[in-house]
Amino acid sequence: MASKSIIKEKYLDLIKKLIKCDKFYFEKNSPIILDSEYDALKKQILDLENKYEFLNNKKSPSNKVGYKPSKSFEKFKHRVPMLSLSNAFYENDLVNFEKKIFNYLDSKLKFNYSVEPKIDGISASLIYKNNRLISGVSRGDGKIGEVITENLKTIKDIPIEIKSSTFPSEIEVRGEVFIKKKDFTRIQNNFANPRNAASGSLRQKDPKETKKIPLNFVAYTFGYIKNNPFKYQSQFLNELKNWGFKTNRDNIVLNDVNELMEFHKNFENKRFNLDYDVDGLVYKVNDLKLQNRLGFTSNSPRWAIAHKFSADSANTKVLNIEIQLGRTGALTPVAKVEPVNIGGVVVSNATLHNEDEIKRKDIRIGDIVKIERAGDVIPHVLEVDKNKRSKNSKPFDFPLRCPFCGSKTIKDFNKVTKKFDAVRRCLNENYKCEKIEIEKIKHFISKDALNIDGLGKKVVENFWELKLIKKPQDIFYLDYDRIKNLDGWGELSVTNLKSSIEKSKKISLQRFIYSIGIRHIGIENAKLISDSVQNVKNFVDIVQNNKFNQILNIDGIGETQINSLKNFFSIQRNINNLIELSKILVIENKILNQTGHLKNKSFMFTGKLDGISRAEAKSIIEQNSGMIISSINKNLNYLVAGDKPTKRKIEQAKKLNIKVISQKQLKILLK
Numbered sequence: 001m002a003s004k005s006i007i008k009e010k011y012l013d014l015i016k017k018l019i020k021c022d023k024f025y026f027e028k029n030s031p032i033i034l035d036s037e038y039d040a041l042k043k044q045i046l047d048l049e050n051k052y053e054f055l056n057n058k059k060s061p062s063n064k065v066g067y068k069p070s071k072s073f074e075k076f077k078h079r080v081p082m083l084s085l086s087n088a089f090y091e092n093d094l095v096n097f098e099k100k101i102f103n104y105l106d107s108k109l110k111f112n113y114s115v116e117p118k119i120d121g122i123s124a125s126l127i128y129k130n131n132r133l134i135s136g137v138s139r140g141d142g143k144i145g146e147v148i149t150e151n152l153k154t155i156k157d158i159p160i161e162i163k164s165s166t167f168p169s170e171i172e173v174r175g176e177v178f179i180k181k182k183d184f185t186r187i188q189n190n191f192a193n194p195r196n197a198a199s200g201s202l203r204q205k206d207p208k209e210t211k212k213i214p215l216n217f218v219a220y221t222f223g224y225i226k227n228n229p230f231k232y233q234s235q236f237l238n239e240l241k242n243w244g245f246k247t248n249r250d251n252i253v254l255n256d257v258n259e260l261m262e263f264h265k266n267f268e269n270k271r272f273n274l275d276y277d278v279d280g281l282v283y284k285v286n287d288l289k290l291q292n293r294l295g296f297t298s299n300s301p302r303w304a305i306a307h308k309f310s311a312d313s314a315n316t317k318v319l320n321i322e323i324q325l326g327r328t329g330a331l332t333p334v335a336k337v338e339p340v341n342i343g344g345v346v347v348s349n350a351t352l353h354n355e356d357e358i359k360r361k362d363i364r365i366g367d368i369v370k371i372e373r374a375g376d377v378i379p380h381v382l383e384v385d386k387n388k389r390s391k392n393s394k395p396f397d398f399p400l401r402c403p404f405c406g407s408k409t410i411k412d413f414n415k416v417t418k419k420f421d422a423v424r425r426c427l428n429e430n431y432k433c434e435k436i437e438i439e440k441i442k443h444f445i446s447k448d449a450l451n452i453d454g455l456g457k458k459v460v461e462n463f464w465e466l467k468l469i470k471k472p473q474d475i476f477y478l479d480y481d482r483i484k485n486l487d488g489w490g491e492l493s494v495t496n497l498k499s500s501i502e503k504s505k506k507i508s509l510q511r512f513i514y515s516i517g518i519r520h521i522g523i524e525n526a527k528l529i530s531d532s533v534q535n536v537k538n539f540v541d542i543v544q545n546n547k548f549n550q551i552l553n554i555d556g557i558g559e560t561q562i563n564s565l566k567n568f569f570s571i572q573r574n575i576n577n578l579i580e581l582s583k584i585l586v587i588e589n590k591i592l593n594q595t596g597h598l599k600n601k602s603f604m605f606t607g608k609l610d611g612i613s614r615a616e617a618k619s620i621i622e623q624n625s626g627m628i629i630s631s632i633n634k635n636l637n638y639l640v641a642g643d644k645p646t647k648r649k650i651e652q653a654k655k656l657n658i659k660v661i662s663q664k665q666l667k668i669l670l671k
């Protein structure tokens, strides 16, 4: 018998070959072998794995997350973003969800929920004009998708022409593309799970390939409708059926959290008998007017939530506990576990969250643990099987110094909760923690920041090692002649990299502020700051002249954020990076909707408003081009006094000749 190492070498060679074929087929659209040869190659790999248990590789077709999709589809900006949903796991999450709705609307309005099974597939958007399907688009990153019309047209559930007279002249119908369980069993050698099969199939270059895999489509929402006549989501779902779309037969309208919990419990048991995969239920506020009032946070609607089913889990052994370091210096422990298949995905890492979590659950190297994996959430350790623990096992010693640079680590004290943070952080004394610098660059190029195609985390690490980049702005002065000759690079990939870096230079102010990677300045806060400072010159001015208190004026930005900004920019190097970047990049000014009649008018609230929350009032004022600020100063135009206003604020306002108005007067102003 051939030795283990020879078998492994042969196995890895075959995988390499397969990857090369995939690349030519999917990315360049020019296959280098026949389909039959390709299938034979794949079978050879799978046969070897079946025969020799020690063979396993992330890139093997048995583990691979579907086929690598084509990169060459035309891009399309969604008219209305395709956002995701936030998740609920327990009853309490639902109670909180409902509470937030009542808080936002500031009243116990009666409403019910449209309840819909959450099929685990791939969402797609279908645009119809004058009763014909004119384009079909993938979700993409939620803002920009890819035109996959021809592939979608191969799905028999998708009507190409709609005869009904009630069909709007312009409408974007959204729904889920998925594969049925029984159809999946026929092709499961090629994909990790049904969802990947659907995704891979949808993004084939050749629609004939898509047609080979039987896909289905269920419609569940709209992006926009010209002259929308609908009042309720459930009404829209019914009409979809009349128009000839498939909708889920288990859709139902329910009244409150108790009913939701009950339905969820029953459906959870029933789901194994369904012929498609569901990973939870979606609850949507049924009244479309209320949906409209509630609106969105940056990632998800306030009016809907996904109630997940309990996750799959499996037992495995903790082989090691490694510490990862984030851009803010947070030390995150990760359990390296013996690879185990959980619900169709091979898991070999599980997050342990932080030092306290390890202590609380007493997780040790060598332990047998139960790992849970739910949808796209990172797998985590549920519990330790202490009966199976060996006698000489020892508690895990969490490092008190940074494992990468040796600096001191600390846990912050939270003044509000009066507790120490659960997270330990590297202090990065004297800027010596290289790892933090690398992580900052990774953040800089990440999807929500500069989003540079072809410059992934691995490439950043590689370029760092080769001293090609030391700080974010080095990305714009890369030595391409050198890169061209590096392993894995060539003329074409360098040209592509160059062009995507060039493209990334044009960036919104909000993304730019986020990309800097300041702790506590996530996308949402970056947007608040960007709305307020409006152009990068103002932002640099605030940073250079330490005028952070101007930002404190922004509603939604508090001391935590200000202290974090001050802290970050107390380091001259960070200021220098900011200035250099602001010169290299083309940062778009924040153009606020300045057509509303409250343009250049600023507002502040004191006391309780009646029948409307501050959040909603703020949103309405902003829709009319007004501004909300959070402290009284000479820039304030109106102080809106609700019930039980703070006397001091009213007096202060009067002293500065600021108009103090009632809610009624505000209403008049808004008209």
Ligand code: IVH
Residues within 6 Å of the ligand: 082, 083, 084, 085, 086, 116, 117, 118, 119, 120, 121, 122, 123, 139, 176, 220, 221, 282, 300, 301, 304, 306
């Ligand atoms: S509504 C913003 N309804 O779940 C509204 N989504 O996490 C989101 N999904 O991307 C879409 N069934 O792929 C909606 N009945 C349903 C759904 C559903 C499955 C998927 C969809 C979406 C994801 C959101």
